[in-house]
Amino acid sequence: MTAAPEIVLDGPAIAATLDQMALAIATKFKPSTPVALVGIRRGGVPLAEALGARLSAQHRRNVLRGAVDITLYRDDAATALPNPLIGRSDIAFELAERVIVLVDDVLYTGRTVRAALDALLDYGRPKAVSLAVLIDRGHRELPIAADFIGLSLDTEADARVEVVMGPEGPERVELRRR
Amino acid sequence: MKPAARHLLGIEDLDPREIVQFLDTAEVFFDVSRRRVRKVPTLRGKTVINLFYEASTRTRTSFELAGKRLSADVVNISASSSSASKGESLYDTLKTLEAMRPDVIVVRHPHSGAPHFIARHTQAGVVNAGDGTHEHPTQALLDAFTIRRAKGRIGELVVTIAGDIAHSRVARSNIHLLTRLGARVRVCAPRTLLPVGVEALGAEVFTDFDAALEGADVVMMLRIQHERLTEALIPSTREYSRTYGLTAKRLSAARPDAIVMHPGPMNRGVEIDPSVADGRQSVILDQVEAGVALRMAVLYLLAAEVGQSPLT
Secondary structure (H helix, E strand, C coil): CCCCCEEEECHHHHHHHHHHHHHHHHHHCCCCCCEEEEEECCCHHHHHHHHHHHHHHHHCCCCEEEEECCHHHCCCCCCCCCCCCCCCCECCCCCECCEEEEEEEEECCCHHHHHHHHHHHCCCCECEEEEEEEEECCCCCCCCCCCEEEEECCCCCCCEEEEEEECCEEEEEEEECC | CCCCCCCECCHHHCCHHHHHHHHHHHHHHHHHHCCCCCCCCCCCCCEEEEEECCCCCHHHHHHHHHHHHCCCEEEEEEHHHCHHHHCCCHHHHHHHHHCCCCCEEEEEECCCCHHHHHHHCCCCEEEEEEECCCECHHHHHHHHHHHHHHHCCCCCCEEEEECCCCCCHHHHHHHHHHHHCCCEEEEECCHHHCCCCHHHHCCEEECCHHHHHCCCCEEEECCCCHHHCCCCCCCCHHHHHHHHCECHHHHCCCCCCCEEECCCCCCECCCECHHHHCCCCECHHHHHHHHHHHHHHHHHHHHHHHHHCCCC
């Protein structure tokens, strides 16, 4: 029997965490630096939206937004179950001379980020790429690290961390222990 | 018997949900084909063999590019330059290729049913790239993809297919597909070029071209397949062109926003006037572009199925 999930972050805590992350991004990059937020489908896209809205409202920084789908770039793409639900990648701007902040909900093995980097670089050559995640839960299998972290969480490898999305964006973060 | 999902042998085997899945997946690959880097690493390490026993430029090139844009290794074999010309049977050619462990075999063959024979004797996925007068499923799928992009839908559209219906695997696959997705399909040809029992496939039959064009949303022209004509079924090419050639004047009977399609190769001045082929309503080159994306979707969906049952 699995225990009830522990609420790691509730709605207000997520909002406060995103405020801090937006502040960190606005501080790190000068206003003259063109920045774009690219969410990794699917969990990263609403977070990129939320961060973009905060950069605009709280820091008067208008940043472009895009999305990458990693289905075709997964390292198990050729052996995993066929996934007919490939999302559309949506990067409607030139990457050259731009700083890209990849955004995802949970950083775990790092394999998703590796795939997202490859997908992103097929669209062009950004000036730099950094990584923003709401939760870093450890257990990396590749040498990948985030630049902006909402919350670092100690987890067992077989635990599950889920950012539950509502119509208005992220609603809560749940941790399920096995 | 319904073949396993690792093969695409004909539209007749597909239900509407499966057809739409191919079309939706192709949308993603259409995006990829328009990027600066027109390649994804998805099928790295997979091998695709194009086995062509009939002449083909468009289809073979399209499958080759589709495989390469998915990062698969693609090998092309044409019968004229293969051991088949030295008398090797299809079975022996297949067993030889099988020993090289391909993941997908794309086959075009003058005999109807050859891809089904291959599918029964290989562990690879098999795609029918045209078998005799039977089916050409990827052509029908790319046609549907092109129609859907141009018209936003397929259901309820009036689609007129005119030309050598009797010998056309393109017509057969298209009739299966379009009727399954709810289009109203008309076929039009002289009686000698209409297959027996075509009504049973759900198409409305016309011999008067002008009547067949009346109010059409889509006009699909087919060439006369001289290589498959064993007897004189039309009085002369000139006579045929006069009665069944698509001119701008004739096309005006169709809806003003009708699109004109042709699977190629075209015989300009015979079944289609150059002014129509190159005209505003023509989507003939869109069909070619769609072909690569659609075939990427087919290879992607099939190869992933093949990956489920590792070759032994």
